Amino acid sequence: MKIEIWSDFSCPFCFIGKRRLEKALEDFPHKNAVTIKFKSYELDPQAKHIPGKNYAALLAGKYGMSLQKAKEMIEQVKQQAKEVGLTYDMDNLQNTNTFDAHRLVKFAEKKGKGKEMAERLFHAFFTEAKLISDHHTLEELAHEVGLxxxxxxxxxxxxxxxxxxxxxxxxxxxxGVQGVPFFVFNEKYAVSGAQPSQVFLDVLQQVWERENEKPILQTLTPENPETSYCTDEGCTIKEKDK
Known part of the structure; x- marks a missing residue:
């Protein structure tokens, strides 16, 4: 089974969704037959790093909400991250352009390190508050995964x-991807958003069953056809066929 995940390294729910899918895979009996590939998506292709810009203030300005509302939203995100074992340092987050980070993942894929590089970038951005548009930072992160x-x-x-x-x-x-994370299973089935692990597990099981079930033909002949046929026990010749 192939799973393609469209995500952005500046998207808090992309990291959370990644963890929830991983949790579902732990309980999936066919997990060794699953391959995952990360696909590029920029939430804000025009994003630029603004030194000293508080993330809550950035959210408030971007979405036209009060600073208090932005802080409440951040706390909710941090709580969801905590529930899947992640620690988000939202106070020191360095929002920035992610295009080069996505290019780095494509390079890493060529070296067989795509999944490791994606994980390292998410952790660097949300947990360590690193500037992932800086080339020397990216160089160091890539070196850590063996590049x-x-x-x-x-x-x-x-x-x-x-x-x-x-x-x-x-x-x-x-x-038709409108937001991330966005998951596509076997290029046929789509799941949008950081769904609960149980939802991912249900999807994994449904896709596996649909893709691996034996084809069952629907007969269009009468239940007792008045025609001749053979089985492994012999042949039957109906009067009409003589």
Missing amino acids: NRREVLDTLASCKHSKYVREEEELAREI
Whole structure:
């Protein structure tokens, strides 16, 4: 089974949704037959890092809400993160552009480290409050998952893998992705949002059953057809066929 996940590293529910899916996979009997691939999606392609900009103030300004309302929303997100074992440092979060982070994941995939790189980026952004648009920060994070520093810096300094990021973002638009996280199972079944683990487990089981069930033909002939036929016990010849 293939699972494609459209997400952004600045999306708090993408990390939470990732953990909930992982929890569901722990209870899924066919988990060893599941492959996961992260797809690129930018919540705000025009985002820029503003040093010293408080995340609550950023949310309040972006969504036209009061600062108090933004703080309450942040607390709710932190609580949901805590429930799946994550610690979010929202006070020191460094909101920024994530395009190069997505390019880095595409590079990491070529080296067989795509899932590890995605996990490291989420943790760096939300738990460690690192600036994941900074190339030296990305170099260090990539090195931690086993990637070559020089190759990483050369990639980031170029336009390499930009094409793949843009293609995945375009595909997201084509299939109707309106927000992230967005999960696609076997290119047929979609689940939107950071659903509870039980919902993911139910989806995994349903997709597995649908994709692996034996085809059952529906007969269109009468229950006792007046025609000749053979079985492993012999042949029957109806009068009308003589």
